[in-house]
Structures are given as C-alpha cells and as structure tokens.
Amino acid sequence: MAISTYKAFLMKKTGNTWAKLIDIKDFPDLGGEPEMLETTTLSDGAATYIPGIQSQEALQFTANYTAAAYSTIKALEDTSTDFAVWFGGTVSSGVVTPTGSEGKFSFTGKATVFVAGGGVNEVVDMTISIAPSTVITFDGGTT
Numbered sequence: 001m002a003i004s005t006y007k008a009f010l011m012k013k014t015g016n017t018w019a020k021l022i023d024i025k026d027f028p029d030l031g032g033e034p035e036m037l038e039t040t041t042l043s044d045g046a047a048t049y050i051p052g053i054q055s056q057e058a059l060q061f062t063a064n065y066t067a068a069a070y071s072t073i074k075a076l077e078d079t080s081t082d083f084a085v086w087f088g089g090t091v092s093s094g095v096v097t098p099t100g101s102e103g104k105f106s107f108t109g110k111a112t113v114f115v116a117g118g119g120v121n122e123v124v125d126m127t128i129s130i131a132p133s134t135v136i137t138f139d140g141g142t143t
Contacts, residue, residue, distance in 0.1 A: 005026075008024070008085065010022060010061055027061055030085060031056075033054070034052050035051075035053055059129070061128040062125050065126040081108065083108070109130040114127055
C-alpha cells in the first residue's frame with residue numbers, strides 16, 4: 001500500500017533523542033544510482049557492467065522562511081549533525097507528532113541554509129542543503 005507525503009519530517013538527533021528540526025515542504029531523493037563500472041571484454045557481444053560506488057549529492061529541503069527557523073538551521077552550519085527523514089506520525093488534538101512508523105532514513109552531514117528567491121504574491125521560502133558525509137541508512141519503521 002502506498003503512503004502520502006503527509007507526515008514526512010526532517011529530524012535531528014541530539015544525544016540519543018530524535019526531534020523534528022523544522023517543518024518542511026518537500027524532501028529530496030534519499031539515495032542515488034551507483035556508478036557503473038565497465039567489465040566488457042573482447043569476448044562480450046555487448047557492454048557489461050557491475051555497480052560501483054553509490055552517487056550522493058547535496059540533499060535539499062524547502063521550508064517556509066521564518067527568522068526562527070532560519071536561525072535554527074544557521075546554528076548548525078559547520079557542524080557534523082545526525083539527520084533523518086521520518087515517514088509516519090500521529091495526530092492528537094490537531095498536533096502532529098513524528099513516529100517514523102512508515103520508515104526512517106538517517107544520515108550524518110553538514111547543513112547550510114539560504115533564502116530562496118521570490119516573486120509577487122508568493123510565500124518566502126528557504127532552502128536547507130545538507131552535504132551527507134555518511135551513507136543514508138534505512139530503518140523499516142514499526143508497521
């Protein structure tokens with residue numbers, strides 16, 4: 001069964017505790033294709049390959065700009081931080097709480113933030129860019 005992007009969260013680990021970092025509007029691909037290493041010999045009728053190292057680019061998230069949210073991310077710059085994207089949460093009295101019940105993808109990286117350009121009658125956004133320094137790992141969640 002498919003899931004919705006509703007209840008997707010950008011998380012940050014402090015000590016042994018995970019907490020929602022800020023509300024996000026989108027998230028990037030959580031992985032990438034491996035580089036293809038050619039293994040073709042003169043006996044092969046077509047090119048052959050084996051997978052090499054997985055490609056990983058900067059992970060970019062979009063969020064609504066507020067001075068508080070911007071300052072939260074800005075304070076993390078130049079610091080190696082544990083991040084995750086969690087899918088799944090609960091709702092109680094209108095408050096959404098992350099659970100990661102539909103999956104957790106965690107990684108370590110360094111974040112930067114900038115205000116995105118805007119136009120007439122638009123919401124001011126900011127872009128959070130995280131340079132991953134580890135492989136993104138998957139925890140299957142609880143469902």
